[in-house]
Amino acid sequence: MPISPIRFSGLASGLDTENIIKELMNAHRIPLNRLMQQRQLLEWQKEAYREVNRLMVNFRKAVEPLRFQGTFLAKKANVSDTTLANVTASNNAVEGTYTLTVKQLAKGASMTSKQLSYDTLDTPLIVNDDQGNPITIPDKIKINGQEVDFTSFKADGKLTVGEFVSAVNAMSSETKVRVSYDTTTKRFFFISTITGSDAKIDFSANIDNADAKKFLEDAIGIIVDPSSLDPSNPDDLKILDQLTGKNAEIVFLGETFQFNTNTININGLTIQLVKDPGGTPITTTITVSRDTDAIYNNIKTFIDEYNKLVDEVNKKLQEPRYRDYPPLTKEQKEQMKEKEIELWEEKAKSGMIRNDSLISGFMAQLRLIAYSTVEPVDSSKWSNGVTNSALKHLAALGIETGSYVDENGKLVYGERGKLYIKDEAKLRQAISENPDDVMMLFTARPNPIDPDQTGTAIDQEHLGLGHRLYNQVNLAISQLSEKAGSVNSLMLVDNSTLGERIKDIDERIARMQDRLVMIEQRYWSQFTAMERALARMNMQSAWLAQTFGGGGQQS
Template identity: 35%
Template sequence: MNSSITRLTGFASGLDTDSIVKKLMNAESIPLNKLKQNQQKQTWLSDAYRQWNTDLLAFRSNTLFNMNLSKTYNTFTVTSSQENSVSASTSGSSLAGTYSVAVKQLASSAAFTGSKVPLDPTKTLGNTVQGSAQLTADTSITMDVYNDPKNPSAFQSMTIDIKTTDTINDVVSKINNAKDSNGKSLSVQAFYDPTLQQFILKTKETGAATKIDLSKNTSAASQAFLSNTLGLDTTNLVASGQNANIIFNGNEITNLAANNTTIMGINFTFKSTTVDANGNVMPSTVTVSQNPDEVIKNIKDFVDKYNSLLEKLNNAVQEPIYRDYLPLLDEQRSEMSEKQIEMWEVKAKSGLLRSDSILTDIANKMRNAMTSIVDNGSPYYSLASIGISSKSYQDKGKLYVDEAKLREAIQTDPNAVEKLFSQLGDTSKGTNGVIKQISNVLQDGIKKLTNKAGYTGNSQYDQSVIGKILSNMQTDITRQTEKLSRKESQYYRQFASMEQAISKFNSQSSWLYQQMGGGM
């Protein structure tokens, strides 16, 4: 405690006033120190609750969310007899089976490919080194681009100025960055390859709806630029794209604007035609089969994460309490090393959540959900029925997976296994799957934890239960600190008065002594 008054420290009495006041204040500070220690404990408790809030939310948002996805249970192996022509992947809604897929024609973009024109990209087009491709005067070209399958007659138009001081790379850049009057990109790609000595212009998209129209360039200058510099055939200045043409299980499909599509829940990618040198269509055989190994892996991963969370909950509510290890005060910290402080606080924080009602309730309800019966219309109506169960009550709810039994269930009735986990219904009627039941448990637990201690990232002095406790404690600490400061000042004033009285007494005694001839 600090005092603003002048302190007279034993000049008359010879007493160590500071030492005496310090001891008196140590006794006076006991209630404040206890309050500070309790405040620290409540702060640790708030941190612990908030961390659990974060952990449970992460488990619910990630692990449980993934276990609700159809793709977790509908896993497949896909093979193609012509992988270089047709490849495929599956989604959660894919149908197992064998499919015949022939590619008669790939989807393509609208494109121009010029004939060979030797250009030096480092030289301007007006430079004589460009030979017959030299640009003798500034010109411009107009480009109309059609790229809307829903409105085939709609197009974007742009006029591009070409100067003799431009290089071929400048022209390419102008085309690639071209925008129409509304500021919208033309979505075309231009390229000049100096090795091939070819200029290429194409739409970014594919399909029959794509088209590049250069036919408005009728002037001699623009025609010369297109022909001599870019190597384009000016007798045909309209290029159109085309749709893919495939035959799926005997059904011809001609309206695919891209070289990928989804049929029967299977994502197909077409890489080349399946037509041989004689023009015969050679279908690729695509086989989609269930892959129980992947489903088993997904379920085992979930069980492992569930076990880890449950073990963490069990440890928290059973953690030992070390009552002799109270939160350290600032004076105590100053006398200890960082390692000693760290070791002390491990013991001081231990058991903060021992027998905690919120975490105990979450753990119990999670165990109940994992042993519940789900009305899914199948003999595989519980985790135990598919080989997932505890071995002993001593496991405290830990689950083990009988892989052989789980595999048998997946192969016999994969739909029932999926419903057992992810079915949405009514928990009170036994129609909610295991994942939904646990999700509800965690949602309720997260709500209680939030009411108790708030969210991570928020001020600890929020409107939660512990937040209000901490606010009240801080008010009490401020009040008691001010009270102790006044008390300390009072002690020093009292000692100062005593010192003055002793000094006065000593002076009077000395005077009397002298008057009585003490000095003779």
């Protein structure tokens, strides 16, 4: 931004040139202020469209699960002994009662060192030979066949307890082993990160077996099996006092199974074993049934979000437009208090999308879909057949629309198009007794029906409500994004319809600002020229007065 020059105006004329030019420029800035106000109105309108779009996106999240049969095939599992196992059922689980016997849990390998002398994690590891001479700490050892390199952890050739722990744990994803050191008991605790019979903790070092044995036994406190000392095979040291891993063992439907984890997936069930039977097998019962509560909650969530959408959008479509409250200019804001600005702009922003035809059209389509009927392609699509099944619309589930008029016959805009579960028992009964019919009402999706057999059209009459609503809200989101930009767009360039209009106004504002700068400079040039002319006239007048005034006195 150019720095305004320092001007000393009105020295010759005595006029307040700066204020005169300011008033002249205020008149010239009126078209600019109007453009700025137009731009602000477009920004507010864009925000209003995007807020509706956000509501549409939230509604889409609620209606999306209703397109899929899995939502209506949800199962739940109850366990008679919850202290023994936790069980969840997938949609593929078969309803019925199962017997589960837990014989043992899966366990990992573990090992505890003998008591050592290290008081802190900063204490260096110590290892001496049989004569008491220090033995060099190896640069590397192997745990479960994977190298653990101490080189980058050593300080001054020494390796502290903490550095050993860090080095081992840094390789835990490869070795499947972690270690900790407890300064109270002065012991290392090694534990495998996996469970099952394959879990193990094996050590080897790249030095001769005697030194390796010394390092592991004296520095780390691990007892090496003397029979494994073989100079020709340093990678085959065996550790004593090691607890090996075990598989989980269960009996399910009369068959015995073993797993290397306590989280078991079997027959559509996920079984999380919790309690160790302690050597005595424990039996429990698992009951799998349709999760009617989950289905009900999905339908209720859809209705809640639908009503929220209808309520918020209806309010925006009915908001009054206060045309006597245009956006404030910068100069106007400078003369007002913060609270006054807030109240003014609250009215100025009102009614940005009042009676908007685009949004009204979307809402009308959503209402039409919510009241519509789904016809099956053939009787095999419904458990009760075409003629007998009454579950072809939401009203058959006890879901009805809100009243358009109050008890006095007055139109109630707030309730226009809302859905209500008027009969919860009826809905729950339908879910429990006719789950497939409820599922088809929302999820029916026949093969594309097209007279030309091109497979491009789907008969809307046979399409489930979940698909219809999802398709319609997707269309709304797409067109609102074209109008005002995407809700979550991170793009710096806004190519929406309103974005392009704002960009056009920005260009006009820039041109007008350049023109105003030129006009202001012209005014200053004109007034400066006037001041110079007046200064010359004043000088001439003074000279004439001095000349003729002095001559008259001499005569």
